[in-house]
Amino acid sequence: MSHTLGVRQAQKQKTRQALLDAALGLLEEQSLSSLGLREVTRAVGVAPTAFYRHFRSTADLGVALVEEALGSLHPMIRTTVSTAGDSEERIVRAVELIARHVDAFPAHVRFIARERHGGVQPVREAIRDQLLRFAREVKTELAEDPEADGWSDEDLLMLAHLYVDQMLITASLFLEALDCPPGEREQVTRTATRQLRLISIGRSHWTG
Amino acid sequence: MSHTLGVRQAQKQKTRQALLDAALGLLEEQSLSSLGLREVTRAVGVAPTAFYRHFRSTADLGVALVEEALGSLHPMIRTTVSTAGDSEERIVRAVELIARHVDAFPAHVRFIARERHGGVQPVREAIRDQLLRFAREVKTELAEDPEADGWSDEDLLMLAHLYVDQMLITASLFLEALDCPPGEREQVTRTATRQLRLISIGRSHWTG
DNA sequence: CCATGCAGTTAACAACTGTTCTCTGGATTT
DNA sequence: AAATCCAGAGAACAGTTGTTAACTGCATGG
Numbered sequence: 317m318s319h320t321l322g323v324r325q326a327q328k329q330k331t332r333q334a335l336l337d338a339a340l341g342l343l344e345e346q347s348l349s350s351l352g353l354r355e356v357t358r359a360v361g362v363a364p365t366a367f368y369r370h371f372r373s374t375a376d377l378g379v380a381l382v383e384e385a386l387g388s389l390h391p392m393i394r395t396t397v398s399t400a401g402d403s404e405e406r407i408v409r410a411v412e413l414i415a416r417h418v419d420a421f422p423a424h425v426r427f428i429a430r431e432r433h434g435g436v437q438p439v440r441e442a443i444r445d446q447l448l449r450f451a452r453e454v455k456t457e458l459a460e461d462p463e464a465d466g467w468s469d470e471d472l473l474m475l476a477h478l479y480v481d482q483m484l485i486t487a488s489l490f491l492e493a494l495d496c497p498p499g500e501r502e503q504v505t506r507t508a509t510r511q512l513r514l515i516s517i518g519r520s521h522w523t524g
Numbered sequence: 525m526s527h528t529l530g531v532r533q534a535q536k537q538k539t540r541q542a543l544l545d546a547a548l549g550l551l552e553e554q555s556l557s558s559l560g561l562r563e564v565t566r567a568v569g570v571a572p573t574a575f576y577r578h579f580r581s582t583a584d585l586g587v588a589l590v591e592e593a594l595g596s597l598h599p600m601i602r603t604t605v606s607t608a609g610d611s612e613e614r615i616v617r618a619v620e621l622i623a624r625h626v627d628a629f630p631a632h633v634r635f636i637a638r639e640r641h642g643g644v645q646p647v648r649e650a651i652r653d654q655l656l657r658f659a660r661e662v663k664t665e666l667a668e669d670p671e672a673d674g675w676s677d678e679d680l681l682m683l684a685h686l687y688v689d690q691m692l693i694t695a696s697l698f699l700e701a702l703d704c705p706p707g708e709r710e711q712v713t714r715t716a717t718r719q720l721r722l723i724s725i726g727r728s729h730w731t732g
Numbered sequence: 733c734c735a736t737g738c739a740g741t742t743a744a745c746a747a748c749t750g751t752t753c754t755c756t757g758g759a760t761t762t
Numbered sequence: 763a764a765a766t767c768c769a770g771a772g773a774a775c776a777g778t779t780g781t782t783a784a785c786t787g788c789a790t791g792g
Binding site for chain 4: 322323324327352353354355364365368373
Binding site: 530531532535560561562563572573576581 | 749751760
């Protein structure tokens with residue numbers, strides 16, 4: 317059973333989460349490599365030195381943010397790719413799901429898009445690892461589809477990567493369209509849907 | 525005729541270029557939003573105040589770097605997409621050309637990949653504008669292909685964006701593989717080629 | 733109930749930042 | 763040849779940064 321953790325550790329995790337939240341907020345207008353430790357603690361309202369009780373450095377905090385932003389996404393991936401229905405339905409559902417996710421967690425999406433190629437190596441590697449996990453999961457889902465008969469493992473993974481990258485691009489476009497008139501968002505939906513459709517067509521006509 | 529510019533302006537452009545080069549070097553291990561003005565001038569060997577003779581801020585310098593990194597790429601795009609040969613030949617040639625470009629200008633490629641979603645708004649916009657121009661150019665090239673009969677303008681642009689994004693992803697992967705054993709690079713080549721092939725297949729079976 | 737652990741505080745450190753003002757010396761113009 | 767211009771130097775500014783050390787007070791385990 318889950319042991320109720322003491323008042324002590326509860327407070328600690330509370331301020332830790334406050335640091336993560338404050339950092340995520342500050343990162344909407346800058347990159348991680350320019351995020352100062354004092355800046356974060358100031359936003360939370362704690363002393364600068366309190367930071368060290370939770371993270372070694374801002375890079376360390378960044379790795380924790382990767383976990384928070386992508387770690388909880390794996391179940392969603394599985395259920396999305398594997399939902400029943402014909403190809404067209406699945407595509408529409410996937411794009412909608414991405415749009416809703418960007419609406420719900422815009423700061424998370426922005427952080428991942430920004431730091432995927434950002435200036436902090438450990439964070440880049442953490443994101444790369446998570447995306448590789450995504451690709452592998454998508455691959456196993458694709459492998460279960462009867463359409464995947466005759467596909468080599470390598471080709472399945474190459475297609476999975478195509479889908480994952482496309483997902484990120486689409487999410488980033490939805491993010492840019494957040495402050496725009498709703499027409500923009502619909503345009504992103506149209507384009508993303510058609511791109512996925514084109515990939516899907518290419519898949520069904522693929523000859524290993 | 526091109527008027528030979530005086531010793532005065534020649535020196536100025538020389539230090540300006542030195543600032544750009546130094547910045548590009550420093551940006552291999554950080555993002556633009558954490559790049560300090562003093563840091564750049566120190567690397568060049570000039571006084572910090574000299575910076576203002578050339579740029580208003582590091583963000584301004586970043587915009588200039590976008591111009592340098594992407595501005596000279598347009599002719600290459602045109603000749604690549606429009607070279608003769610069947611679809612397969614063009615794909616192989618395109619991937620090779622990307623690989624060579626990453627080899628020749630790794631810092632430029634890294635800068636674009638990093639700052640495309642980076643923390644400095646004017647730079648993001650400059651990159652977005654250039655990529656949009658690329659997409660439009662690719663679109664006009666695609667439109668000339670007989671395979672594009674019956675394609676709407678919207679769908680042509682959607683396909684062009686798919687190609688441009690794919691180009692950037694591939695370039696970024698080649699960049700990561702630069703310090704790795706040559707086997708890595710060949711793997712990137714294989715995957716990128718097949719992804720383009722799949723897109724090409726989807727394109728030939730597309731029904732507007 | 734008392735001793736220990738530990739999250740968070742306070743104070744201070746040298747180093748660094750962007751920006752302003754003043755100045756200089758050589759190229760440019762007249 | 764003299765007057766002007768202007769890229770770059772130099773010094774100083776207030777403000778920021780990461781990191782160390784010694785501390786306080788409260789929840790915890792014996």
